[in-house]
Amino acid sequence: MMKVTRRIAVAAMFGAMAFTTSVSAQAADLIAIITPSPDNPFFKAEADGAAAKATELGYETLVASHDDDANKQSELIDTAIARGAKAIILDNAGADATVAAVQKAKDAGIPSFLIDREINATGVAAAQIVSNNYQGAQLGAQEFVKLMGEKGTFVELVGKESDTNAGIRSKGYHDVIDSYPDLKMVAQQSANWSQKEAFDKMETILQANPDIKGVISGNDTMAMGAIAALQAAGKKDVIVVGFDGSNDVRDSILAGGIKATVLQPAYYSAQLAVEQAHDAIANKKMPAQEKQLLDCVLINADNAAKLETFALK
Amino acid sequence: MNRIRKLAIVALACLALAGCKFVPTAEKQKQASANSAQASDKGFDAKVAELWDAKVMPYAQARAGLFMEVQTAIKADANAAGAKYGYKEKEGSAPWTLLARIEGKIVAANTQSRAATIDVDADGDGRADAHIQIGPVIRGTAIRDSLDFVNFNDFTNQIDFAQFGKAFNTHLNGKILGKLPRDGLPDKSAAVLGAFPLPPAGELPLVTPLAIEIKP
Numbered sequence: 280m281m282k283v284t285r286r287i288a289v290a291a292m293f294g295a296m297a298f299t300t301s302v303s304a305q306a307a308d309l310i311a312i313i314t315p316s317p318d319n320p321f322f323k324a325e326a327d328g329a330a331a332k333a334t335e336l337g338y339e340t341l342v343a344s345h346d347d348d349a350n351k352q353s354e355l356i357d358t359a360i361a362r363g364a365k366a367i368i369l370d371n372a373g374a375d376a377t378v379a380a381v382q383k384a385k386d387a388g389i390p391s392f393l394i395d396r397e398i399n400a401t402g403v404a405a406a407q408i409v410s411n412n413y414q415g416a417q418l419g420a421q422e423f424v425k426l427m428g429e430k431g432t433f434v435e436l437v438g439k440e441s442d443t444n445a446g447i448r449s450k451g452y453h454d455v456i457d458s459y460p461d462l463k464m465v466a467q468q469s470a471n472w473s474q475k476e477a478f479d480k481m482e483t484i485l486q487a488n489p490d491i492k493g494v495i496s497g498n499d500t501m502a503m504g505a506i507a508a509l510q511a512a513g514k515k516d517v518i519v520v521g522f523d524g525s526n527d528v529r530d531s532i533l534a535g536g537i538k539a540t541v542l543q544p545a546y547y548s549a550q551l552a553v554e555q556a557h558d559a560i561a562n563k564k565m566p567a568q569e570k571q572l573l574d575c576v577l578i579n580a581d582n583a584a585k586l587e588t589f590a591l592k
Numbered sequence: 593m594n595r596i597r598k599l600a601i602v603a604l605a606c607l608a609l610a611g612c613k614f615v616p617t618a619e620k621q622k623q624a625s626a627n628s629a630q631a632s633d634k635g636f637d638a639k640v641a642e643l644w645d646a647k648v649m650p651y652a653q654a655r656a657g658l659f660m661e662v663q664t665a666i667k668a669d670a671n672a673a674g675a676k677y678g679y680k681e682k683e684g685s686a687p688w689t690l691l692a693r694i695e696g697k698i699v700a701a702n703t704q705s706r707a708a709t710i711d712v713d714a715d716g717d718g719r720a721d722a723h724i725q726i727g728p729v730i731r732g733t734a735i736r737d738s739l740d741f742v743n744f745n746d747f748t749n750q751i752d753f754a755q756f757g758k759a760f761n762t763h764l765n766g767k768i769l770g771k772l773p774r775d776g777l778p779d780k781s782a783a784v785l786g787a788f789p790l791p792p793a794g795e796l797p798l799v800t801p802l803a804i805e806i807k808p
Contacts, residue, residue, distance in 0.1 A: 374749065397749050411686065413754035414732070421707075421731065429706070447750045454758055458706055458729040544685070570744045571683035 307339040310556060311359035313352065314370040316344045319472070319500055321523050321545050322370060324589040325394060328549035329368045336557050338365075347439070349376035356380045360387045366405075366556035368549065370395040373441040378403055390559050392552040395545070397443050401569055406555050408571045410543040412444050415522065415575025416451025419541045422577055423456065423495050423520045426538055430461035431492035433518075434484055436477055436505060437469045438497035445469070448497045448522055456495070465491060470501045477504025485512055492517060499523035499540055506536050524578050524589055532583040539579040545589035548573055634752060636759040644763060651739060652802050656691035656785055659714045659722065666690070670790060678787075679740040687790040689737040694722055694784045694799065698806075701777040707731055708774070709798075712782050722797045724784055724804070727769040733757030734800040735764065738787035764801065773806060781807045 310333045317323035326342055333340045341359060345352035352372040359367050360383070367384055369391050371377035378400045381391045390405035397407050427433065435452065438445030449467075456462050466484045470477035477496070481504060485491070494509070494517060496502035502521030509517045521528050524542030531537040551573075558564045578586055585592045640648075657665070657677045665673035674680060674688025699720050700711040707729040711720035725731060736742055736757035747753040786799035 399748055401745060406683075408684075409750065411684075412750055413757070414686075417731065443749050443751060447754060450751060450754060454754075455729065455731075567682040568684075568743070568745055570747075572681065572744060572750075573685045574687070 307337055308365040308560060309341055309359075309362060310338045310366050310368060310553065311341045311343070311355070311362075311364040312368045313343050313345055313355050313359070315372070316346050320525050320527070321499070321543070321589065324545045325370055325549040327588075328546035329394075329553050332550040332553040333368075336553065338553075338557075345372045347372050347441075349373050349380075352377065353380045353383075356384050360384060360389060364389055365560045367391040368552050368556060369393050369404075371398060374399045374443045376441070390556065390565075392556050394548045394552045395444070395543075397570070399443075404569065405559060406552065406566045406569055406571060408548050408552050408555075408573065409444075410545075410548065411572040411574050412447040412543075413451040413454075414572075415541040415543065416448040417455050418575060418577040419448075419520050419522055419539065420452045420455035420495065422539045422579060423452075423493060423518065424459055424462065426518045426520070427462060427493050429459050432463050432465045432488065432490065433493035433495060434481075434488070434491055434505075435464055435467040436480065436494065436496040436501045437467060438501070439471045440469060442472075445472075445497055452495055470504065472498050472500055474500040474504040474507075477501035478508045479504075481505045481508035482512070485509070485514070494519045496521045499525040499528040502537055502540065503527055503531065506531060510536070524576075524586055526586070526588065529578070529583045529586045532578065532580055539577065542576045542578050542586065542591065543589065544573050544575075547590060634755060636752075636756045637762060640756070640759040640763045644767075647741065648735070648739065648760075649802065651741070652691050652785060652787070655738075656693050659692040659694040662690055662692045663721070666790065674790065679738055681744060684744075686737065689734050689787055689789045691738050691785070691787050692799070694724070694786060695781070696721070697781050698777050698779065703774050703777070705729075710777055710782060711796075712784070720796060722786075722788070722799050724782065724786060724799045724801060726772055726774075726801075726804070727761075727765045730761040730764065730800060731798065732789065732800065733760070734787040734789055734798075735760040735802060737789065761800070768801065768804060772804065777806065783807065 312326055312329045314322045314326045317326055330340045330342055343355050345355055349372045367389055374397060377398045381403050384391050385403060393404045393407040397409055437449050465488045468480050470480050494505045496505055499521040502519050506519050519537045521537055521540040524540050528537050528540045555566050662677050678688045678690035680686050680688045694712055694714050696712045696714040698710045699713045702709050708726045709723040710726055712722050712724055714721040744753050783805045784801045785803040786801040788797035788799040791797050
């Protein structure tokens, strides 16, 4: 499943415009871009954002998905090392499992710029650029509490356990929601970030709890699964809040389905990672701080129309 | 031998617990620790209790400016104002979090919501200049974010960093806000030392107090 994009011809064209033609005589430096499966539009936006910025800066790119398999991720990093990549942009396959793989790249002299997900170590990656999931989850939870009128029964769909983001969003939700004694959680289940799994879990939960008033979800794909199950069961008034800011959820909000989500600047974070990688390669300049938080923005009916591919227009 | 060691550990643990037993309602504390399994392990609540008087308050008192002066400085140059009166991390996109002293009449109180606030008129024109959070629900992590000696890089992950931020709010609720009157607030006056993230254009600052006094 490895897609190698050779953009030398394109680089030569740009080179002719921007610089002298001699630049194109040399093979461009390689940046490896490794993310979870682009089936989730969030990860596709990351890969696209990183690749576009890398190309713009004159790099060749190697784009691949580890499909949330730590072994596959390790093999992909081996490939990046073998191909002489100058930097790796990585949305990783596990906070603990990834540390060794990133260390291996570091030992080979290749800096890794992590996006979206953290690893449980510092000093191994050159950068860890992550959304401020706690701040974002609090925004989502505050909106959820408001929509619920500070009371009622609800369900929480949690993400994949190996991903710190699942835990931090759940914590952000509960740090707000649990302060309201009249809001009662009747079920909390992991649907592993998956739309299909969320649909199935929601159907089962509804059998035991037909009268729930709200669903708060750790990401947008699970929120899409939940709203589909709710609509199939004829429950149009259940309040659903997601997290990510995908175009699918934007469309659902505009159609009166899902009520709110939280935008993570996925496209921007991927581009920022490539800019920092470029600074490291070209200027030997590392980021001032390894761990970097990017603030999230609440999306609801007021601003959903301005949302496009994980960025506000 | 083993027994003596155990006793010593128990004694130490008691001391540590005594040091952090500041939350007035045991119920609230129980709820907080039930929600976050990580909380008790890391001892962040105790850490914050230890830092509060020793580092947090002296830092805030030294850094804070008079609210209207801080507002004027923000209008002139937000980055310069942030660097002078506040802090933000070197990378990332968090806004500046600034520290200020606000005094003035309470022109409105929203105590219906559990995220209660009072509106304070700092310049005497009869209109609100800032929303002050009075709990029990505290939005955001402004106290943590205003401190130049607390850095995300020093934490294992976002969960720990968040827990540490929450510990400041818990401390604030227990030590300071729990004692505030809730009724008849409008027309009284408030004196606040507080932290606020740089608000979006056109919005009033949402201030998290570090110290607050309500006067008749």
